[in-house]
Amino acid sequence: MLSRVAETLYWMARYVERAENIARLINVNNLLLMDLPKGVSAGWEPLIDIIGNREPFLELYDDFSENNVLEYLVIDKNNPSSILRSLLAARDNTRTVREVVPRQVWESINRSYYFVKENAQGALSKRGRFFFMKHVVEFAHLTFGALEATLNHDLGYTFIRFGSLLERADMTSRIIDVRTARLVHNQTSRPFENIQWMSVLRSLSAYQMYRQQMGVRVSPKEVLEFMLQDIVFPRSVLFCLNTLRHLSEDMPNNRDIIDRVEHSIQELRAQDAAKLKADVLHLYIDELQVDLAEIHQQLSEQYFLH
């Protein structure tokens, strides 16, 4: 497997995963805003913080209005993480490895890029938004499904899975960080606290699984535990890291990358969710983000083109 091809497959997967996560994030926020009274809701601003783009956003827009934030997240060409830009990057990456990717996968990425490009206005209108986001999420599932079912599960597939899982762990940690820090606590918002925590779960499509797995009412400690440390929920950070650990075993000369992932796993296991509140949580998430960046760094130094 060529280093360049491995790198391209890895980024292709990251971008598809990213488009899916952003679409899901928008949908959940949309639903949450309908449940919360004005004054309780934080509006659309948190989404910009989740993708860590506050400054570049403010260079382009005056305020965090619904329209501005959506435009930025869905179609803005200046935002490297917008859905359109992510899919374009996924498509460009796929184009350069068309000879190794099954035709079906190329077609699904190709089609979805055109869908977003041609229907972006639908995403901005309140009415079309839900279906637009749903479609983006479904296409990502189609792409990963086609990969799983039609691509040889060889080294190339290992890098695809690695890219997707690392992106997922990163997004989960960002969502926890921003959503929990921005929970509104005051007398008026009391009745809505539960809804807010449920929304944190929903951002990760985790609500139903949480119920099945934890069997308790929605409470901050359990939610954090579930999203950070659960070993069966496929979007929890630990689940992602464990999978990365398995994937590393299939790579050549993998001592360093295994050690790197292993280190992050130990750190995460050692955390006590009950103590992860406010600043402590925020500091830990910062550490976790640095860890994830280092895993990426290790991978590219070892396997990608220089």
Added chain:
Amino acid sequence: MMIDWDAYQNSGFFDELIDAGGQPRQSGQALVRFLSELTVEEMDAARVAAELAVKEMGITFTVYGDGSSIDRAWPIDIIPRIISNEEWQKVEAGLVQRVQALNLFIDDIYHEQNIIKDGVFPQELIKKSVNFRPQCVGISPPKGVWAHICGTDLVRDKDGTFYVLEDNLRVPSGVSYMIENRSVMKRVFPELFEQISVLPVNDYPSQLFDMLTAMSPRPLNTPEVVVLTPGMYNSAYFEHCYLAQEMGCELVEGRDLVVNDDDCVYMKTVAGLRRVDVIYRRIDDLFLDPEAFNPDSQLGVAGLLRAWKKGKVSLVNAPGAGVADDKVVYTYVPEMIQYYLGEPAILPNVESYRCYESDDFNYVVENIDKLVVKPANESGGYGLLIGPKSTREQQQQCIERIKADPRNFIAQPTLSLSTVPTLDEEQVEGRHVDLRPFILSSGEQTYVTTGGLTRVALVKGSLVVNSSQGGGSKDTWIVEEEGV
């Protein structure tokens, strides 16, 4: 409503399907029978089906827009072009003969230059050739082959004879579309293939792969063969991917390769470096190696030429093969065939005037309004002057250009290219075509594609068939004659 085949006019050109009396030619009878039974709606549905197949299969080519390149759907006309197998056999023999002579010529030019010593070919032309590579002098590539892959453009004139228009010996492209056109046609008119025995074309990728492996410098059962592409912005990128995929070998870019101190070429894999034996390169000579040619090239691999000269890697086509890919050198191919093979040329050249010879020059100046003037080394139809379609002023400018550099121009009579019925809205009308077969040479044997890529000028009366300038294509059928 049916298409009215009786109203089909071949308006003074040689039409490949319908003869001057308005009757289908023998090898096209079954096709015309089939097409005459289709209604306009069925014909249109077939056209839509073909377009959909092209879109779904992702058959595209790239056109440079303003700074961004765009994929365009490959245009296919659904009425195939038919050539009888009997006639094709002759053409095939002519192509084999031609490419053998060209390879002998290139090898001679980089070694003894006997053809010059014997006064058959002027020394002058080599001195001023932009595609002659001094770096290649004295090099002997495996089995003496320089132009492993050649795409030769053929046209028919008014008399129905096939003439050679030019030989593309650098990085000829289009073969993937030849194969894909057939896959599309099988989806669109499956029943036609039951009625007519059309010779298959999809053998090419394995023939190509066999030729490439035969060039390996290491005697291995499975040499490492790669396709070297300039990358996704190249206009033929689709083809590079397609051929790599069909042959099951790596598609690499320059940055994936490295030449080490042992002068061997390696590709960078996730498990470390892996040696490469044969490179099917789709990058022009001058960009291949910044160490030997253009130092600013981002596409090539430093040291590649060194590795090739040392015989550690095979390059296909060999650097320097383009010396024969020159419109002026082209005018000498019949003499080359006679000189190297001792035979007369089977396929004729188009009559050509060499602007550096004074008689020819005078003739060209006097008759420029009737001639097509071609620069020696442009491809894709660029830099042409088509006399009958140009203004006096353009002709004057062209004469000035010739005077400044006579060695770099030839002129030819304006040809009346043959036509093939082509679907235009709801009508079928004749459109001009050419044909590009591909010839593979491995030294031991020469393989010619069954037919080739037919390009068609989609605009009425136009002679421009280049896809970059709005031309389309047709599936090319080599068929056995029907008994009447």
